[in-house]
Structures are given as C-alpha cells and as structure tokens.
Amino acid sequence: MLHPSPMEKKMEAHAVSVFYGQTQALYDISLTIPARHVTALIGPSGCGKSTFLRCLNRMNDVVEGCVVRGSILLDGQNIYAPSVDTVMLRARVGMVFQKPNPFPKSIFDNVAYGPRIHGMAKTKAELEEIVVESLKKAGLWQEVKDRLHTEGTSLSGGQQQRLCIARSIAISPEVILMDEPCSALDPIATAKIEELIDDLKANYTIIIVTHSMQQAARVSQTTAFFHLGKMIEVGPTDVLFTNPKNERTQGYITGRFG
Amino acid sequence: MIDHKNRSFYRRHWRDRVFRRVAVGCVGFAVLALLTLLTSIISQGWGAFVSYSVEIQAQDIPPNLPSSDRAAVVAIITSFLQTPVASKQDVIRLFSADAGSQLVAWLKQPQGPLRLTLSDDADMVLKHSYQDSPLKAEQRKILNDLKTLGVVRRNVHFTFFTAGDSREPELVGIYSALMGSLLTLATAFVMAFPIGVMTAIYLTEYAKPSAWRTWVEININNLAAVPSIVFGLLGLSLFIQFLGWPRSTPLVGGAVLALIILPTLVIATTAALKSVPTSIRMAALAMGASKTQMVFHHVVPYSIPGIMTGSILSMAHILGETAPLLLIGMVAFIVDVPGGITEAATTLPVQIFLWSESPERAFAEKTAGAILVLLVFLLIMNALAIILRHRHQKTWS
Numbered sequence A: 001m002l003h004p005s006p007m008e009k010k011m012e013a014h015a016v017s018v019f020y021g022q023t024q025a026l027y028d029i030s031l032t033i034p035a036r037h038v039t040a041l042i043g044p045s046g047c048g049k050s051t052f053l054r055c056l057n058r059m060n061d062v063v064e065g066c067v068v069r070g071s072i073l074l075d076g077q078n079i080y081a082p083s084v085d086t087v088m089l090r091a092r093v094g095m096v097f098q099k100p101n102p103f104p105k106s107i108f109d110n111v112a113y114g115p116r117i118h119g120m121a122k123t124k125a126e127l128e129e130i131v132v133e134s135l136k137k138a139g140l141w142q143e144v145k146d147r148l149h150t151e152g153t154s155l156s157g158g159q160q161q162r163l164c165i166a167r168s169i170a171i172s173p174e175v176i177l178m179d180e181p182c183s184a185l186d187p188i189a190t191a192k193i194e195e196l197i198d199d200l201k202a203n204y205t206i207i208i209v210t211h212s213m214q215q216a217a218r219v220s221q222t223t224a225f226f227h228l229g230k231m232i233e234v235g236p237t238d239v240l241f242t243n244p245k246n247e248r249t250q251g252y253i254t255g256r257f258g
Numbered sequence B: 001m002i003d004h005k006n007r008s009f010y011r012r013h014w015r016d017r018v019f020r021r022v023a024v025g026c027v028g029f030a031v032l033a034l035l036t037l038l039t040s041i042i043s044q045g046w047g048a049f050v051s052y053s054v055e056i057q058a059q060d061i062p063p064n065l066p067s068s069d070r071a072a073v074v075a076i077i078t079s080f081l082q083t084p085v086a087s088k089q090d091v092i093r094l095f096s097a098d099a100g101s102q103l104v105a106w107l108k109q110p111q112g113p114l115r116l117t118l119s120d121d122a123d124m125v126l127k128h129s130y131q132d133s134p135l136k137a138e139q140r141k142i143l144n145d146l147k148t149l150g151v152v153r154r155n156v157h158f159t160f161f162t163a164g165d166s167r168e169p170e171l172v173g174i175y176s177a178l179m180g181s182l183l184t185l186a187t188a189f190v191m192a193f194p195i196g197v198m199t200a201i202y203l204t205e206y207a208k209p210s211a212w213r214t215w216v217e218i219n220i221n222n223l224a225a226v227p228s229i230v231f232g233l234l235g236l237s238l239f240i241q242f243l244g245w246p247r248s249t250p251l252v253g254g255a256v257l258a259l260i261i262l263p264t265l266v267i268a269t270t271a272a273l274k275s276v277p278t279s280i281r282m283a284a285l286a287m288g289a290s291k292t293q294m295v296f297h298h299v300v301p302y303s304i305p306g307i308m309t310g311s312i313l314s315m316a317h318i319l320g321e322t323a324p325l326l327l328i329g330m331v332a333f334i335v336d337v338p339g340g341i342t343e344a345a346t347t348l349p350v351q352i353f354l355w356s357e358s359p360e361r362a363f364a365e366k367t368a369g370a371i372l373v374l375l376v377f378l379l380i381m382n383a384l385a386i387i388l389r390h391r392h393q394k395t396w397s
C-alpha cells in the first residue's frame, strides 16, 4: 500500500545535464518524483545533489555561468519553457536551505512575506490566518505564539529551520525542496523536523537531500543515489537500502565510501 | 639541547616584551598627541565663550545725557568713576563699537542694569593680563577702577553663537558660518545621496560582471583618492564658469562637496549591500521574489544602517573641508545668515581660516573657539555613526 500504482507523477526530469562553465556537474539525470511522497537524494558530497535540487525550482538561473540542459516537467509542463516565469514556478516549488536563513525581520513578517508578495491575502485577518496556519503546520506555533513580533533570528537553530519551513508553506507550494535541512541541527531538533516532514507529505511533494542514510531511511519512500554527477540507482527506499542492485550503491550504503 | 631550547625560549619572551613595549609606546604617543591638541585648543579657545562687560545700575546713570550715543557712554562712565578723565577717546576705545547701540537699546527699554560690552583689547587684558597690550596706561587705570568698583562682569558670550562675521572680534559669531555649513552640507547630501546609493545598488546588484563594470569600479575607487582641491578647480570651471551658477554660494559649494563624497558614498553603500549574505538573497528568490523585490525588500533595507553610517561619516568628512570652498569663492565676508542656497555664504572651516588670518590678538581665541565647535560637531557625528553601527548590527541567524 506504500506505493499505490500507478503513482501520480508530480515532477519528471528528462536527461538533465548541468554545466558550471566548462565543468559538467550532472550527466543525463532522468528521475520521476511521485506526488505526496518523500523522495530522498543521497550520495557522497560533491556528487551533484544540491545542483539537481536547484534545477527543480530554477535556482540555478541565478548561479553565474550555470547552464541546464534537458527538461523538467511539473504536472506535465516543462518548467524550462520560455513561457514559464520563475516567480510563478517558485511559488509552486518552495525551498528550504541547509543553513536556516530567516530574514532579519519578525517571526510574523518572515512567514507573511511570501503571501504578501504573491497577494494571497486581501485583508489583515486573512494574512494572520495564513501565518498562524503555516506556523501550526510547521509545528512551531506553540513555541512562538507569544512572541510573533520578535526577530526570527532570535530563535534556536531548530526553530529557525521550522520557521523557514513555515515560511515556504505559507505560499501553499505543491512541492517543497529541502537541501540537507537538518545538517546544522542537533538530534532533537532533527527528530522534530523529520516528524514534520512525515506530516507534511500528506499534502506536499517533498524532495530532500540528505547525507544521512538513516534519515533517508526514516523519512523517505523513494531514494535516488547519486555518484559523481550521475544517478546510479533509484527505487523504493526499503528496497534500495536492503537490496541495492548496483555495487556502488551497496558500497555507499555499507559505508565503504562516502 | 635543553640549553638551546632555553635560549630560544628567552629570546621569544624578550621579543614579546619588546613588541609589547613598542606597541604601548605607540598608543601612548597617539593619546598624548591628542591630549596636547585638545588642551592647546581648549586653553586658547575658552575665551571665545566668555566676555567681559561693564554693568551700570539704572540709578547710577545721570540724567541729561548728550545726544550722541558714544558721548553718552563716556558721560555715564565718567560720572560713575567720579574722577575726571584725560581723554574721552581713551574711554570710548575701552568699549566695543556696539556699546553706543547697546545704550540706545537700553534707553528705549530700561530693564535691569545697562550692559556695555568691552572692546577686544580690554577683554583680552582682563582675560590674560597681557603686559604688551595696545591699551594705554590711562585706559588700564580706568579699567582697574571699574574693576575695583565691581561693575566689570564676566558673562557667557552668547554673541559667539548668535552673530555672523564682523570686523570687531568682540562682535563676531559663528552662527552665519554654521548655517552656511548646514545649507552646504544639506545641498551636498541631497545631490550625492541618491546618485551614490543608486550607483552602488546598480553596480552591486544589477550590473553583470564585465570589463565595463570593473572599469567603473576602479575609477570610483580612484576618484576617492583625488585631492579635494582638484574638485574645487573642477567646480570652479564646471559650475561657475560653464554653468554660470552664482559663486560663493551653498549651491556651488554643495555641488563640489557632493562630488567629493560621491565615491566614498558609493564605496560605503557597496560594502553595506555586499554584507547581506547570499543565503538571505537565496531565501528571498526561493520565495518567489523577483530580483527587484529581493533588492528592495531585503538587501537595501538590511543595508540601511551601513548606508547611514557611511553617509554620516562622509558628511563629517566634508564638514571640515576647506580648500575646495576657497577656490569657488566661499571666502566672502558674511555677516548675515544666508537666506537660501543661492546666496553668498561661508562655512565653519572657511570662517576659521579667515579668522586665523586676522591680525588682532582676540581673533586667535575666536579661531580656537570655532575649531572647538567644529570638533564637537565632528565628535557628535562620529559618535552617531558608531552608535548606529552597534545598535543595528544585523545577526544573520
């Protein structure tokens, strides 16, 4: 029942190659991202996980000298088509970064920023409702409800990361990209975020980059293994970890390199 | 082996001690130089803020004064002293040129005692008891008699803050120059701030790296190193000779000073913008903000403390600027407060320069006093910049 078939496809990458100037960082990646699912990207550092993730919301556009080839579909539409506006795309595909990066504004303004620029709330009450809802979904409401107007940067690292998640949820994205969201956090904060990811997958499609195989095993249903810019293997998480087909995958998950 | 190690150990310690002593010596020298400067200026300049005058009570003023105000002053003093004086000139020269009008004003509205300001020479003798004063022996005697009778008073010299320039040192003030400085600085700020900030925003946030951008940046950095007098020459030929703007005015002075601070302002703003971390920019873009939204909702607002600090420091820089203003003719003798930026004006440092060239001894203390005021303003501005920087230091998570 974990993988009801046929799975609804949320995003599809077709033969994606990425170049940073002269050097190629990704080679012909083709990957299907199922909807309302957690897909984990694992692999040794420098193998191109972040690069691939940034292709999915076109954040690579702002990287100087970065060229993306191939196509990526969101609900069947190529996000690299000339008609696609990155502003609209990023409103649908949110992103949470490795290091928590709240704006140096109040907690409220951090979460309200997205709805404000996308004109999602007509009244103040509507905006407040979105902010409260998002903070609740991100599991932060109880901790911050009495200090919505203190600086977001005054929170602890784990709270800041959940604030960043609340901030991206606030614009009701369909997909949330997370690039090693727990690597700067302690184990307790990590457990909270993992729990949160598990809750969020009911409504959102989540793609998470992680360097921790335990984390991939705990939170994801599908895992893709990257190595030296190539996608080596992809499959249901439990299968990939217990019964990898490729020997490089096996080498990585058994800790022979990494 | 051990001996060798020991020797290097001692040598290291010895070096450490020497370095420390040299460093402490340098700091001590710097502090000493600063203290010497301050004590010298204060000891010379305190006199600018106090003045001596003669106060005669109403009942001591004889009736039937002569119609000429100066003669009336002499009559009042001689009747008060109750001793005949050899020369009326000796008496009147003890008082400021303003004494006559002070009497006239008092006669119109006799409230409290009549206060007559002493001349600069008398004032200096009372402050410093000079032996080589231009005062004659008879004048000194009169002054002494007045002092013994207890009518010579020391007051805070408010005139120094309320008057403009004058030929008489006891009547000069910094007010006109201060207002001139204010108008000139405001003009410079209004001209330079928008251009400087927009340039910096464009160069750091929008311009793609290119040979052209590098060229512009190098030239801006070079401009910051150009001596200010060169900008004065440029202002003279561009604003006055070519554009025909009125010389000696805050308009031209402000334009020249704007040119001087423009590169500094661009550099300070650029530094402030660049200090906003990439992670914040990425966060904004990933939220679906456009480039311009990212810049104007995040990068610029978070840079405002840095931009303000840079602006205040550049204002402090041009507050003391003198040479370029001399070139565009702001050396005029300005008595009145300038009514606008197109009227002739002078600025505080130029006023200081003018007074420093005056031969009268009393102008020395006015010069030092004005320098003190200038230093106080600079100190306030620098303190403001430091406070701003500390109070609004952003923590980026």
Ligand SMILES: Nc1ncnc2c1ncn2[C@@H]1O[C@H](COP(=O)(O)OP(=O)(O)O)[C@@H](O)[C@H]1O
Pocket (backbone or CB within 6 Å): A020, A025, A043, A044, A045, A046, A047, A048, A049, A050, A051, A052, A063
């Ligand atoms: N902005 C960039 N410019 C040039 N090369 C980059 C850039 N970002 C990443 N790379 C290169 O691309 C490769 C993949 O990097 P990345 O996607 O960050 O790997 P991962 O996230 O798996 O650790 C690395 O070799 C890295 O050096």
Ligand SMILES: [Mg+2]
Pocket (backbone or CB within 6 Å): A049, A050, A051, A179
């Ligand atoms: Mg990475």
